[in-house]
Amino acid sequence: KQEVTQIPAALSVPEGENLVLNCSFTDSAIYNLQWFRQDPGKGLTSLLLIQSSQREQTSGRLNASLDKSSGRSTLYIAASQPGDSATYLCAVDTGGFKTIFGAGTRLFVKA
Amino acid sequence: DARVTQTPRHKVTEMGQEVTMRCQPILGHNTVFWYRQTMMQGLELLAYFRNRAPLDDSGMPKDRFSAEMPDATLATLKIQPSEPRDSAVYFCASGLARGTDRDTQYFGPGTRLTVL
Numbered sequence: 001k002q003e004v005t006q007i008p009a010a011l012s013v014p015e016g017e018n019l020v021l022n023c024s025f026t027d028s029a030i031y032n033l034q035w036f037r038q039d040p041g042k043g044l045t046s047l048l049l050i051q052s053s054q055r056e057q058t059s060g061r062l063n064a065s066l067d068k069s070s071g072r073s074t075l076y077i078a079a080s081q082p083g084d085s086a087t088y089l090c091a092v093d094t095g096g097f098k099t100i101f102g103a104g105t106r107l108f109v110k111a
Numbered sequence: 112d113a114r115v116t117q118t119p120r121h122k123v124t125e126m127g128q129e130v131t132m133r134c135q136p137i138l139g140h141n142t143v144f145w146y147r148q149t150m151m152q153g154l155e156l157l158a159y160f161r162n163r164a165p166l167d168d169s170g171m172p173k174d175r176f177s178a179e180m181p182d183a184t185l186a187t188l189k190i191q192p193s194e195p196r197d198s199a200v201y202f203c204a205s206g207l208a209r210g211t212d213r214d215t216q217y218f219g220p221g222t223r224l225t226v227l
Binding site: 034036042043044045046049089091098099100101102103104 | 115144153154156159167202204214215216217218219220221
């Protein structure tokens, strides 16, 4: 059974700092991995989608990497801003059309 | 600006009542997902549709929950009878799948359900 774990559960950093969020999954047989952002009381917004054949994806200040063999993905946020404060969720598409989400990392960027 | 819409946004009801939540996926998308989010369990997949056919609803309590897609522009999630433990935020998401490739899932704003 696929399990997705995100570390840390919460993170507080000063503005301008570079940071890394971690996601691990137990079964390497995945179709893709997605990183989402969720603001309080809102839905999820997709940030990056990495197909199983890819190693990384970049969008602006965000970079996500995928290492299927070790069951890990990282989301790197450069030059963090207060507007980056949100919960970041990692989701694994396991095939069979199931998407398994991690519990999320709650990020707070202090001005 | 294409987006997934959900109605109602908020629903408060009493135990035993029927609840129906609606979702309009993004035009052209062929996959629809229903999720439930709670503080304790996080995000859980309840049901998945592709080309309007239910492919997976193993995450859904079958005795009280049902999900349908009457047409390509409408997905519904029904709870009958509702219970206090059903209180959660219910999200609908849609996407485009081609063969075994799955595209990004686009989430709606959610329906916050409170069952008293």
